[in-house]
Amino acid sequence: MQKAVLIIIASFLLFFIVFPKHVVFAADSSQSAGSSxxxxxxxxxxxxxxxxxxxxxxxxPFYFLKVLRDRLILFFxxxxxxxxxxxxxxxxxxxxxxxxxxxxxxxxxxLAVSTLSKSTNYLSQSLGAAQQAQQNGxxxxxxxxxxxxxxxxxxxxxxxMLHLPGISQIDGLNQEEKRLIDLQxxxxxxxxx
Numbered sequence: 001m002q003k004a005v006l007i008i009i010a011s012f013l014l015f016f017i018v019f020p021k022h023v024v025f026a027a028d029s030s031q032s033a034g035s036s037x038x039x040x041x042x043x044x045x046x047x048x049x050x051x052x053x054x055x056x057x058x059x060x061p062f063y064f065l066k067v068l069r070d071r072l073i074l075f076f077x078x079x080x081x082x083x084x085x086x087x088x089x090x091x092x093x094x095x096x097x098x099x100x101x102x103x104x105x106x107x108x109x110x111l112a113v114s115t116l117s118k119s120t121n122y123l124s125q126s127l128g129a130a131q132q133a134q135q136n137g138x139x140x141x142x143x144x145x146x147x148x149x150x151x152x153x154x155x156x157x158x159x160x161m162l163h164l165p166g167i168s169q170i171d172g173l174n175q176e177e178k179r180l181i182d183l184q185x186x187x188x189x190x191x192x193x
Contacts, residue, residue, distance in 0.1 A: 049149040049150060049152065049153035051092045051093075051095060051096045051153065051157075052089065052092055052093055052096065053093075053096065054093045054094070054096040054097035054100065055093070057097050057100060057101060058097060058101070058111055058114075058115050059101070059108065059111060070090060073086070074086060079133075080129045080130070080132040080133035080136060080138065081129075081130070081133040081138050081140065081143060083129040084126045084127075084128075084129035084130040084133060084140075084143055084147075085126075085143065085146075087122045087123070087125040087126035087129055088122070088123070088126040088143075088146060088147065088150055090119075090122045091119045091120070091121075091122035091123040091126060091150070091154075092119075092150065093119075094115050094116070094118050094119030094122060095116065095119040095153075095154055095157060097115050098112045098113070098115040098116040098119060098161075099112075099157060099161065101115060102161055102164060102167070103164065106166055106168065109167065109168055109169040110169060110172075112169070113169045113172035113173060113176065116158070116161075116172075116173070116176050117172075117176060119154070120154075120176055120179050120180060120183065123147075123150065123151065123154065123180075123183060124183055126147065127147060127183065127186060127187060127190060130143050130144065130147060130190065131190060134190075144187075144190060147187050147190070148187055148188070151180065151183060151184045151187050152184070154180050155177070155180050155181065155184060158173060158176055158177045158180060159177065161173055162174070162177065
């Protein structure tokens, strides 16, 4: 009986790892496809760029399954444009997860800063894959626009994180903000090519 239950549970977990629901790429709904303009800014000063729901957070004991699934999906993506979009999605999810963790409790702040760092790493990988796609002759105008919108949103969110009350990880957040600003300059340079 126990073996049957374990087999059923393992089958469900395998199903959700191999066949994820669906991949949704974050996009700015206020822009038309192919537009290379910057993101529109809401009245609050934060770019109108919708971040995806992060799902389970890094402190969840089953988070490793999500990471394993994402690495497996990434392994099968060979197109640099799609790879860049996937990296951007992962970056957006990590940013949103970091935001949730940071607001939740003070003990989660180190994990939130670590997750934010991974978000910035994914954003950098997204830019690298987009540059590779451009070198291959792919049309990256939509991707360039999404990267510009995303980086503006990331900078705005990290700025909001720095102003949350009770933040003890200011140095880590400042370091990530500097990395994002440098990355924003690289994205702008990529946009000029």
